[in-house]
Amino acid sequence: MASNSSTAVNHGQRLPETSSRCSTEIFTAAHNFELDNYPLLDDMGADKYVSSSVFTVGGYDWTIRFYPDGDGNQKNCGGNVSAFLYCSSQANNVKTKFSLNLLEKKGKIGLTKYGLLEHTFSPPTYDFGYPEFFEKSRLRSSPEFKTGCFIIRCVLTVTKEPRTEEIKRNLTVVPQPNLQDHLQQMLKDGQGADVTFSVSGRLLNAHRYLLAARSPVFKAELFGPMKEKETQTIIEIDDIEPSVFEALLHFVYTDSLLLDDEHNKQDRVAKFQHLLVAADRYGLERLRLLCESKLCVDIDMDTVAVSLALAEQHHCKDLKEACVQFMAPRNVLQAVMATDGFKHLVESCPFPPLLMKDILDEVSHVLNGYEHFQASGHPMYDGTVTTNLNAAFIDRDGGGRRRAAGGRLAKRGRAPPMYIISTTSTVETTSEAMLMEK
Structure with missing residues (x-):
């Protein structure tokens, strides 16, 4: 009964929700400890060591300790040199993986090939490594011994303690940019419009400053030396179809193509052909390229002749190439020549x-x-x-x-x-x- 009541209460409601995250960080670094004039360190005495400079990994300080005559505190280290990683921070429960290896001076030849050691540094001891790091006799017989130059290379990885934290949810949802929507609505409403175009008898309102900002031709017509007279409230355009000029204005305001409502392919292609001409006329290069790309896709027998002529007249290199390639096969070229579009093209252009x-x-x-x-x-x-x-x-x-x-x-x-x-x-x-x- 209680379960049913709880279900009824929470039905249709969003439950309160919180989140947390557990993360574990690791840090890896390498340190090279160079031993110059090594023969001077030989017979230094048991329990005596030389130390590298302090290096920091994972927020902790470390050094490398090298015992030329071995660590006397360790058993069975006689006749060997010793090497240890020392945690100078003397912290508690520091998890590590590290390697210590002896290299010749240039670092290209490894005298040892030890793998990774896993160790957690905690009191009372803060060092860990190799009591029998390398035999002194082999070291003395090494060609490098005379030059006295060796390197102890340490590669250390520190794993930090896991940390859990609350995930703060950003409840503010930032909407997608909608400037285009506002400009499109402004064009549709005509509020604040200060220029009117009469396109084959159809009146279309627009905003001259926006037109000038988008098109160098509109800028010259509306604000330059060739601008229309101040007393002229309507600009006549008789050589562009109203639907084409409307599509051009839509692009000017939204930087996008007006969604096609043409279901017939030939009508759609014809519209893009006219829009390409208008785009070139008003210096809208991006719109011209968009139309060119659409026409490249829709090439067929009936449209290729006109598209080829437009490509030549309006410098559409890709469209021209696509049309020529389409016409190249013998049977296609013959069919194209028989179309009304080709015959009209020969007569008019x-x-x-x-x-x-x-x-x-x-x-x-x-x-x-x-x-x-x-x-x-x-x-x-x-x-x-x-x-x-x-x-x-x-x-x-x-x-x-x-x-x-x-x-x-x-x-x-x-x-x-x-x-x-x-x-x-x-x-x-x-x-x-x-x-x-x-």
Whole structure:
């Protein structure tokens, strides 16, 4: 009954909660104790030692004590040198792991190879080590004995006592930055707006200081020598779609793309194509790159021609490369040439010769080795695609000019350019033919 009552009381409520943490710290360090002129220490006398300087590890002071004739207080140390680690702090219950080894002067050759010793230093004794550290006879016969230089190296790890502490919970929850949300709401509400754009008849309000801070073009239009007249309350924009300009303003205020509500891929791509042009026009480099990355992903037969033209006009290197690579295979290039987008592109925005050369260069990489297939009469390499491609561009001003171009090429004894390009001469032929028609 009591259990059910307790459950009912606590049901739906958050229980009081506290936390604590147990932590154990360890500290490790090394100390080298150099013994110079060792022969002068020989026969120093039992129970007599030399000491290193004090070094600190884990908050405790330590020294190395070396007995050249052994520690007389230890049994069975006759004929040996002794070495001990001494706790100069004389603390209680100090847990350690350490090693003591004898090295030659340069520290590269170890005369001993002792492992780790585990010891807890407590009263009444504060030293621990090796009564029989090394035989004196072997030490005297060592080549290093004449130079009299040795090193005692100590590697010491001190483990501190476990410590438990309360974990203080920070009950203050700092929210995520929301400046973008506030600016987006300011754009939506239009409160304090001091400039209005009429975009194809649709009115969009904005704040001129924010526009100027984000775009050098807006800054020049609103505050520079080319600023609109003070009496002009509405700025007319007739060459940008309202939805595109709205997306541009959204980026200006939030530094992010307006979420796509376009379910049709072609409509979405067209929107990014228009937005890329607007971004370039207003000097919004990050927005231009965002649009470029979106267009690189959505390349297909129907959109590649327009995207390639935009890439060339607005210096989008990655988009241009992606479009050219997409068009390179023979069957793809033929299909692209048959689209309305490509035909419109040829009529309204002809490719410059250098872009034509880039396309043909990429074609040559995709289908290299054409000479072998051409010699064998392979139908894949009949020259149809590039001949048609050249004709499409040469014929953009009318059939008469195309025929004139064909006549000039024929008089010079040149064959129609091949689709597969293995030498620069064919590329130059294509480019030259295009230049002749300008």
